[in-house]
Amino acid sequence: MSEEDGSRKASSRLCNFQPVTHCIFELDGLLIDSERLRTESVQKILEPYGHTYSFDLKMKCMGKPDSEQAALIVNTFNLPFSQTEFESQQELQCRGKMGFIRLMPGVERLLNHLKSFNIPMAIGSGSCLDSFTIKTRQHSKLFDVFSHVVLSGSDEEVKLGKPAPDIFLTTASRFEDAPEPSECLVFESSLVGMEAALAAGMQVVLVPDPLVSIDESASATLRLRSLETFRPQYFGLPPL
Numbered sequence: 001m002s003e004e005d006g007s008r009k010a011s012s013r014l015c016n017f018q019p020v021t022h023c024i025f026e027l028d029g030l031l032i033d034s035e036r037l038r039t040e041s042v043q044k045i046l047e048p049y050g051h052t053y054s055f056d057l058k059m060k061c062m063g064k065p066d067s068e069q070a071a072l073i074v075n076t077f078n079l080p081f082s083q084t085e086f087e088s089q090q091e092l093q094c095r096g097k098m099g100f101i102r103l104m105p106g107v108e109r110l111l112n113h114l115k116s117f118n119i120p121m122a123i124g125s126g127s128c129l130d131s132f133t134i135k136t137r138q139h140s141k142l143f144d145v146f147s148h149v150v151l152s153g154s155d156e157e158v159k160l161g162k163p164a165p166d167i168f169l170t171t172a173s174r175f176e177d178a179p180e181p182s183e184c185l186v187f188e189s190s191l192v193g194m195e196a197a198l199a200a201g202m203q204v205v206l207v208p209d210p211l212v213s214i215d216e217s218a219s220a221t222l223r224l225r226s227l228e229t230f231r232p233q234y235f236g237l238p239p240l
Helices: 008-012 035-049 055-061 065-075 085-095 107-116 129-139 166-173 192-201
Strands: 024-026 123-126 148-151 186-187 204-208
Touching: 024 166, 035 065, 035 085, 035 107, 055 065, 065 085, 065 129, 085 107, 123 166, 148 166, 166 186, 166 192, 186 192
Parallel strands: 024 123, 024 186, 123 148, 186 204
Antiparallel strands: none
């Protein structure tokens, strides 16, 4: 699948898109520019041990619950401390910065547009509650558009993290009118998130890191460079 930017290519594939009624969004790297801070903090922890937080490892971590990311990094490099200690060090690295994370391009416009047409929206993220609260504090008014938030790092009902479908199935079940999975459109930035959405029986708009290859993201319903180029009418939603 070639990169989509809202051009004629996407229009020619409209027959492959099914109308939806509900939208589910990932948080990190999709709505807010938090992955940059996470990457910097991990690299600072690894530097004294001569390790590099590679792009490949970052892709394996993205979208997973915070605790699973920490465990993966600690085990990959056989670090001389526990997963819990890694999370504590990362918190120290990020302290004072998390409250100033910016929105990703196109987010505010799209969310306000969908809200104006009463499209039900929710967040399904691998974050934990404390982290989510801090990262979204300065955007709290905008985030009121979401009917609910499901965080696999804190929610006991979500048994397995991405790429398992639990997070998205749980999020869908908590909408007031509980839509069928096929009626939900997931917006994701990670490959494991894409896999989770597809496993849940949902369509997925992927906005990945530019270094993610076209082949790796070929299963996505639609790949975009930015939410700025998303066209809601492709999925039966009111056009911008």
